[in-house]
Amino acid sequence: xxxxxRGAARTEAIMRATLELGAEIGYAKLxxxxxAARAGAGKHTVYRRWPSKxxxxxxxxxxxxxxxxxxxxxxxxxxxxRTQIHAAVDLLGNPPFGPLYRAxxxxxxxxxxxxxxxxxxxIAPQTEMTLARLRTARDQGLLSPxxxxxxxxxxxxxxxxxRFLITRExxxxxxxxxxxxxxxxxxxxx
Amino acid sequence: xxxxxRGAARTEAIMRATLELGAEIGYAKLxxxxxAARAGAGKHTVYRRWPSKxxxxxxxxxxxxxxxxxxxxxxxxxxxxRTQIHAAVDLLGNPPFGPLYRAxxxxxxxxxxxxxxxxxxxIAPQTEMTLARLRTARDQGLLSPxxxxxxxxxxxxxxxxxRFLITRExxxxxxxxxxxxxxxxxxxxx
Numbered sequence: 210x211x212x213x214x215r216g217a218a219r220t221e222a223i224m225r226a227t228l229e230l231g232a233e234i235g236y237a238k239l240x241x242x243x244x245a246a247r248a249g250a251g252k253h254t255v256y257r258r259w260p261s262k263x264x265x266x267x268x269x270x271x272x273x274x275x276x277x278x279x280x281x282x283x284x285x286x287x288x289x290x291r292t293q294i295h296a297a298v299d300l301l302g303n304p305p306f307g308p309l310y311r312a313x314x315x316x317x318x319x320x321x322x323x324x325x326x327x328x329x330x331x332i333a334p335q336t337e338m339t340l341a342r343l344r345t346a347r348d349q350g351l352l353s354p355x356x357x358x359x360x361x362x363x364x365x366x367x368x369x370x371x372r373f374l375i376t377r378e379x380x381x382x383x384x385x386x387x388x389x390x391x392x393x394x395x396x397x398x399x
Numbered sequence: 400x401x402x403x404x405r406g407a408a409r410t411e412a413i414m415r416a417t418l419e420l421g422a423e424i425g426y427a428k429l430x431x432x433x434x435a436a437r438a439g440a441g442k443h444t445v446y447r448r449w450p451s452k453x454x455x456x457x458x459x460x461x462x463x464x465x466x467x468x469x470x471x472x473x474x475x476x477x478x479x480x481r482t483q484i485h486a487a488v489d490l491l492g493n494p495p496f497g498p499l500y501r502a503x504x505x506x507x508x509x510x511x512x513x514x515x516x517x518x519x520x521x522i523a524p525q526t527e528m529t530l531a532r533l534r535t536a537r538d539q540g541l542l543s544p545x546x547x548x549x550x551x552x553x554x555x556x557x558x559x560x561x562r563f564l565i566t567r568e569x570x571x572x573x574x575x576x577x578x579x580x581x582x583x584x585x586x587x588x589x
Contacts, residue, residue, distance in 0.1 A: 236509065237509050311508050312508055312509060314505075314508060314564065314565070315504075315505045315506070315507070315508025315509050316505070316508075317505070318501050318502055318504060318505025318506075318508075318564065319426065319427050319502060319505050324567060327565075328565070328566055328567070332565055332566060357577065357581070360558075360577055360578070360581055363557075363558035363561060363562075363578075364554050364557075364558060364578075364581060366557075366558075366561060367553075367554075367556075367557030367558030367559070367560065367561035368550075368553035368554060368556075368557030368558075369557070370557065370560065370561050370564070370565060371553060371556060371557035371560050371561070372553075374504065374508065374560070374564060375504070375517075375518070375522055375560060376518055376522060377514060377518070387547065387550055388550070388553075388554075391547070391550055391554065395585035
């Protein structure tokens, strides 16, 4: 979608208003009307661009945090994973991103189109960046050639999302480090 | 709460109607009015017992599936985990439980009281049963004394919930087996 400079500024203002208001009153109470008023836009302007509150929240979160999860490559795969996952849990574990991202995932459970968009636009690119970093390390001989990279991804991210969405236990750096250690040193199950 | 036999039958009818209607039309379209009508009860009867649609759905799911996830103990810890987790993914991956449980978790992201109740009444008891089974195996010398049981639980369940709630990839027995193998044989990261 191409915007005039004024259109782009308005779009940006609407997305900022979504995150601000969402942080203040929570997703459940958020309305398109209130967002439009905060942004100084008409509500039809908002509806013209976003079909639902969930779609607007997703755009707002992804647009305003797009550079937060870029992947480091210092040559040390364990250190880079640690840096990246620490940054991810700092984002997930704190406002404004954390509670609004949780609400977005909640909404996606009732809205398959939103779930698909979230996967395509956020989860899949994040996963692909991590897999690319793991592949590089494997090609450099830093990881075993037999390592199942998809499973490694799942073992690193699944437990964090389980805490985030289900048990709501804190997402700490220490927990990330335990997960990384279990992946790299094994869990000594037997 | 103590019920007369008639009260208990009515409660059961309301919970059955919730799951039936939920399976037919989906959680989003489900209303207390329609559930009451299907169960032949007044809607005030429903509201008197359940504060919200989410609370009613949770009771209905937990009551009607309460015996599905009992824990086997054949003496073979890997076989028992496999049996139990295969049963869990069969439940999660199929109607009526799967889509309604996904909707319940979605609702819990907007409703902290529901999230807490889900943890207390379903997640925590399930986790405790699995941990008890793992502890028995450890005490029998079948698992390493140094195994971090909480982390083992997280590595087994987190990736399944990640698929269930985020990527919506299929929950297959084959995937469960890969997770179990990674836990017991290590992932050979390096």
